[in-house]
Amino acid sequence: MNAWSAVESADFRGPLDVTRAATVVLDARDLVIGWSPAAERLLGYTADDIIGRPLEVLLPSAPAGTAGTAGRSPSAQKAGSVARTALHRDGRLLSVATSVCLLADTAGTDGTPARVLVAAELDGLRVWESRQSMLHGLATQSPVGLAIYDHDLRLTWFNATYRREIGLPLREFMGKRADELYPRGEFVTEGYPSGLRAVMGRVLDTGEPLLDLHFVGALPTDPGTDHVWSCSYYRLQDAEGRVLGVCEDAFDITERYQAQRRLNLLVDAGGRIGTTLDMAVTAREIAEVAVPGFADAVSVDLVQSVLDGDELAPGGGLPSLVRVAARQDGRTTGGEPGSAHRVAYPPGSPQYRSLSSGGLVLEEGTMVVPLRAGGTPLGLVTFVRGAHPSVFDRGEIELADELVTRTAVCLDNARRFTREHAAALTLQRNLLPQHLAPQSAVDLAYRYLPSDDRAGVGGDWFDVIGLSGARVGLVVGDVVGHGLQAAATMGRMRTTVRALARLDLSPDELLSRLDDLVGATSDDRTSSPGTDTDDDLATGVTCLYAIYDPVSRRCTMARAGHLPPAVIDPEGVLSFPDLPAGPPLGLGGLPFESLEVELPEGSLLALFTDGLVEGRDRDIDAGLETLGRVLADHRRPLDELCDRAVTELVPGGTAADDSALLLVRTRELGAGQVAAWELPAEPEAAGLARELATGQLREWGLEELSYATELAVSELVTNAVRHASGPLQLRLLRDLTLLTEVSDTGHTSPHLRHSASDDEGGRGLFIVAQLVQRWGTRYTPYGKTIWTEQSFPPLYPGAPRPVG
Numbered sequence: 001m002n003a004w005s006a007v008e009s010a011d012f013r014g015p016l017d018v019t020r021a022a023t024v025v026l027d028a029r030d031l032v033i034g035w036s037p038a039a040e041r042l043l044g045y046t047a048d049d050i051i052g053r054p055l056e057v058l059l060p061s062a063p064a065g066t067a068g069t070a071g072r073s074p075s076a077q078k079a080g081s082v083a084r085t086a087l088h089r090d091g092r093l094l095s096v097a098t099s100v101c102l103l104a105d106t107a108g109t110d111g112t113p114a115r116v117l118v119a120a121e122l123d124g125l126r127v128w129e130s131r132q133s134m135l136h137g138l139a140t141q142s143p144v145g146l147a148i149y150d151h152d153l154r155l156t157w158f159n160a161t162y163r164r165e166i167g168l169p170l171r172e173f174m175g176k177r178a179d180e181l182y183p184r185g186e187f188v189t190e191g192y193p194s195g196l197r198a199v200m201g202r203v204l205d206t207g208e209p210l211l212d213l214h215f216v217g218a219l220p221t222d223p224g225t226d227h228v229w230s231c232s233y234y235r236l237q238d239a240e241g242r243v244l245g246v247c248e249d250a251f252d253i254t255e256r257y258q259a260q261r262r263l264n265l266l267v268d269a270g271g272r273i274g275t276t277l278d279m280a281v282t283a284r285e286i287a288e289v290a291v292p293g294f295a296d297a298v299s300v301d302l303v304q305s306v307l308d309g310d311e312l313a314p315g316g317g318l319p320s321l322v323r324v325a326a327r328q329d330g331r332t333t334g335g336e337p338g339s340a341h342r343v344a345y346p347p348g349s350p351q352y353r354s355l356s357s358g359g360l361v362l363e364e365g366t367m368v369v370p371l372r373a374g375g376t377p378l379g380l381v382t383f384v385r386g387a388h389p390s391v392f393d394r395g396e397i398e399l400a401d402e403l404v405t406r407t408a409v410c411l412d413n414a415r416r417f418t419r420e421h422a423a424a425l426t427l428q429r430n431l432l433p434q435h436l437a438p439q440s441a442v443d444l445a446y447r448y449l450p451s452d453d454r455a456g457v458g459g460d461w462f463d464v465i466g467l468s469g470a471r472v473g474l475v476v477g478d479v480v481g482h483g484l485q486a487a488a489t490m491g492r493m494r495t496t497v498r499a500l501a502r503l504d505l506s507p508d509e510l511l512s513r514l515d516d517l518v519g520a521t522s523d524d525r526t527s528s529p530g531t532d533t534d535d536d537l538a539t540g541v542t543c544l545y546a547i548y549d550p551v552s553r554r555c556t557m558a559r560a561g562h563l564p565p566a567v568i569d570p571e572g573v574l575s576f577p578d579l580p581a582g583p584p585l586g587l588g589g590l591p592f593e594s595l596e597v598e599l600p601e602g603s604l605l606a607l608f609t610d611g612l613v614e615g616r617d618r619d620i621d622a623g624l625e626t627l628g629r630v631l632a633d634h635r636r637p638l639d640e641l642c643d644r645a646v647t648e649l650v651p652g653g654t655a656a657d658d659s660a661l662l663l664v665r666t667r668e669l670g671a672g673q674v675a676a677w678e679l680p681a682e683p684e685a686a687g688l689a690r691e692l693a694t695g696q697l698r699e700w701g702l703e704e705l706s707y708a709t710e711l712a713v714s715e716l717v718t719n720a721v722r723h724a725s726g727p728l729q730l731r732l733l734r735d736l737t738l739l740t741e742v743s744d745t746g747h748t749s750p751h752l753r754h755s756a757s758d759d760e761g762g763r764g765l766f767i768v769a770q771l772v773q774r775w776g777t778r779y780t781p782y783g784k785t786i787w788t789e790q791s792f793p794p795l796y797p798g799a800p801r802p803v804g
Helices: 003-008 037-043 122-141 160-164 196-206 255-274 280-289 352-356 394-431 484-501 507-527 620-631 636-649 683-701 705-724 764-771
Strands: 022-026 032-035 081-087 095-100 117-122 147-148 155-158 210-219 221-239 244-252 297-303 322-327 331-334 341-343 361-363 366-373 376-384 442-449 461-464 470-477 542-549 556-561 567-568 595-598 604-608 661-665 674-679 728-734 736-744 775-781 783-790
Touching: 022 037, 022 620, 032 674, 037 095, 037 117, 095 122, 117 122, 147 160, 155 160, 196 210, 196 221, 210 604, 221 255, 255 280, 255 394, 280 297, 280 322, 280 331, 280 394, 331 361, 352 361, 352 366, 352 376, 366 394, 394 484, 442 636, 461 484, 461 661, 470 484, 470 604, 470 636, 470 661, 484 507, 507 542, 507 556, 542 604, 567 620, 604 620, 620 636, 636 661, 674 683, 683 705, 683 728, 705 728, 705 736, 705 764, 705 783
Parallel strands: none
Antiparallel strands: 022 032, 022 117, 081 095, 095 117, 147 155, 147 244, 210 221, 221 244, 297 322, 297 376, 322 331, 322 341, 361 366, 366 376, 442 661, 461 470, 470 542, 542 556, 556 595, 567 604, 604 661, 674 728, 728 736, 736 783, 775 783
């Protein structure tokens, strides 16, 4: 017995069927002449009690001869049923449904069967009718497709919805196996077999129903279009438990499934597109998201000026496009540095039309969507389909537009970042030293590495400043934060340090002055309305400043929250001076302290920022150890040591923070370049100073400078004798220029002024200033030094030249 024959042989007889209903035979006068056992069970009367009595005993409200509708066949009894109130033998009233069937035209004949009345409880009839309506609805009106397969999984029946989907009557598919009807179909619900035969066989074997399995396949009458159904399967069996087959109910959820896939694609795009501020990488990401779930191939072309971070210039025809990313056949190209290349589209092509109109262009299998942000064209995204379905429907067009819109926002952010980063980098490069002038006091080399694109431009800086007395100032600093503001703050700091260094301040005093300036800047910003002080990058600047004197070979240094320098002596011994840390600049309240150390000639001094020695996967101690290991080979050229340090500490060339390294190897001015004398603080000291100076100039072959030097020495010594006390010192240095210094114990600095025509004095320093190249004053713990600087005569052979 197959499933369908079992259905057709099932007992669909209703409660009013004569084989099961309470049956009463009536004569022409509505006297009971026949009484069935079912009637006895329903109303309580036995045949002996009721036969011969009128029908109104049972149905008091039924008029004689009108208890039913005559002329209806037994098969039509349900349609002619009438609700009545029947009287039970015990006096109870029962709601019953009745139907009357005329047997013969015997009107007027007593005792002859004229009609048959059947009755059943009204509630039972209503339940049966509801069940029949339900079965009829499933077969003809249900939106769910129903099909029945026998033991061999051959189709034996399907309802009207199933037939409408297939488009052909049952006889065309009767007896076909499920896997024959859907040969390319498969279940995509995880955790279940993919084939129809395996799923139905599992239900037949175990009796366990399987619910809401998603099946993807094509209808037998439309093999080119894939649909998605939500399918459930359960086993059919008769009253004795015999297995008859499997019932399948399936609901087409193609639209819902596609909408969910589109939503999933958008969610996926939200997490995968725009993970970096690199436009090429962002273009690569949308290509990887869209293929193969949405299109077979995707290409992303950006406007060249936008890729460079610039705004698109108005006019000038169609912009030039650059292919930055593409994906096809599971392979992605582009997104890497140097992989972009120019593309040109001929007039009439979808891309050309989209670029011209600024709108979406759709052709068979190709959709071009413009990338735009705030009215600015950024480029194009081309989606291509080669397989069925090749046509993009309305929902897919909206999805593509949403994907491209999201990508455009990310690309515009990346473009703005690229522009800002380029501006900050340009500003930073212009603010950093482009070339450090050679110094006679030290040999030097330096490296600066900007941070990676993700972190942005930082505020590290370094500098080498020539000071009076052949000394040199060494500085390295770090501004917290990244971006244009950090670069601008760095520029202010570097300029300020250079200006303060020219005043010949000691390192601790220079940092104190710088701290006051940073604190005042922060106060000004705090008092300004609408200023966000949380973004004030000036607060928290660190700095290290050192002064090296090649005559005394002593180095004085101080730091403000910065890492101490590394010192390698000529024997290769590494040390980090125990230099008081001091607070970062801008905090105020705490003093700065200097430390003075003697550096033998040939010592190596390394100043650096924390970005060099600290990284995401390395702490500062490990970085300092690596730096010390590199610098241990201190006899190598400084440029080589710089390269090795950068390679070891920043192997990728960029890090999350800027990195600055300044290496100097100390030199010493020899005895033949320095001449110094102690002079008494008496009037005759001026004449003695002139004689000593001119004699030394003759020895050095600088007689051409004797006149100006005599005048300068005479004026400076005379001022010292007149306005200071204690011993005087005269010193001449033959460095890159001729340096003349007069030191005394006073702390009053002479001032250059213009004397009136009737003044007796005040013209000497003015005359000196006209004869020398530069002059100035520096203070020491024991007094002050007035110095002048004169250039050597042209082609002077005895002038030493710095190395590097």
